[in-house]
Amino acid sequence: MKKVLGKALGAAALALAFASPALAADDAPAAGKWQVKVLATSVLADGKITAVRKDLIGLPAGSQTDASNNAFTPTLAIEYFALPNVSVETICCFTAHHVSGAGALDGASLVDHALILPATVTAKYHLTLPGGIKPYVGAGGAWFFYIAERPGATAQTLGATRVKLDNDAGVVVQGGIDIPITKTGLGLTLDAKKYWISTTAHFYTANGTEALTTRHRMDPWVLSAGVAYRF
Template sequence: MRKITLLAAALAATAFTTPAMAGSPDGRFQVKVLGTAVLPDGGIDKVKSIDSGLATTLTGMGVTDVDARANDNVVPTLAVEYFFTKAVSVETICCFTQHHVGGAADLAGTRLVDHVLILPATVTAKYHLDTGTPIKPYVGAGPALFFVFDEKPGATAQALGVDKVKMSNSFGAVLQAGVDIALGQSGYGVTLDAKKYFIKPTASFYADGAKVLETKHDLDPWVLSAGLSYRF
């Protein structure tokens, strides 16, 4: 992933700062700088295990329906794309997004996990429709691997005795659709993109080294992007 990040940065720098790399709407490479809204679900798919003491505490609080919700975020994104033909390409993206997970249902208003930093490693194969105009819609699909860093127990979890939380890295899939719009023959353009991820990470909560709760989550974010592109 470090190599992919460095490659993306190098290609972006080359595309936007080197006059010798002549832009073209039919070039092999395309670099995109995007603003991206990450809209996750985060609901609990299932409670895989729960410590009897914690279960008793929650029941005593009147909690019978345990659920969760992850907050939305807006982040910058870099995308790098290579065209094998006019119709077929492959694309990867580079970004970090940070979230927290709060309670829902009977736990509404509580904080369960703070500062969840996610690197969504994504590669999609894309098919572009040639409309005979500068407007070219596309669809895509591919694998995704979410790397999770630096998660911490939220205030409510800490109040229940939790001193450590770990969310698993997760492998899943992504569907993609969007449109590229060329601005003349310079290689510059604008792009609109929508991705739907299908990712189910597991969250493990610990108290004094013992696992007291394990939950599986429907993270499944919508990722909506808009920005500028350069093709060369």
């Protein structure tokens, strides 16, 4: 985690160094109402069991889970500036993860695949620095939709033929920086989001019996870098 954040900060410093000489304060691009961002995103999952609500298989004491990271997913962000320094942003992306065992379940394959749509809306406040550089902070809400979940090999061995992860709501905070590189609205952007959100996992046997129900905290970091166009 520290290594990823260090790289992101280094990229920001490098972009700032290149962008600052190119655009003096009086060369800042005209501010439009809309901004579109095309991003490369890393999703650093932090999933843990917080409660076992039903257990017909007898989980051993100390059972825990570990959700995989997604090193790269393409992301589209659309932002509307209601005021010169206040905007509303939403993002669109799909991120794929699997869930393995930890603790007493170390090495177990529990969820082989889960596709997540992290529907997110945030309100952001932007500072304005020389050259039109805009650091920002924001906060908002999110709803995670889970699609195409599949039981892992270990879960199947224990009799699970289907797994369902509940869609759920949570909150998100973010911070980042937009750096103009031309006077026509093109720029670079770096963004970091922290989510607090949970889900409930349901494991079913072939006859439809719900054999295991567990509540999980998700709480991922979502780190993005890319290009922006404001118009």
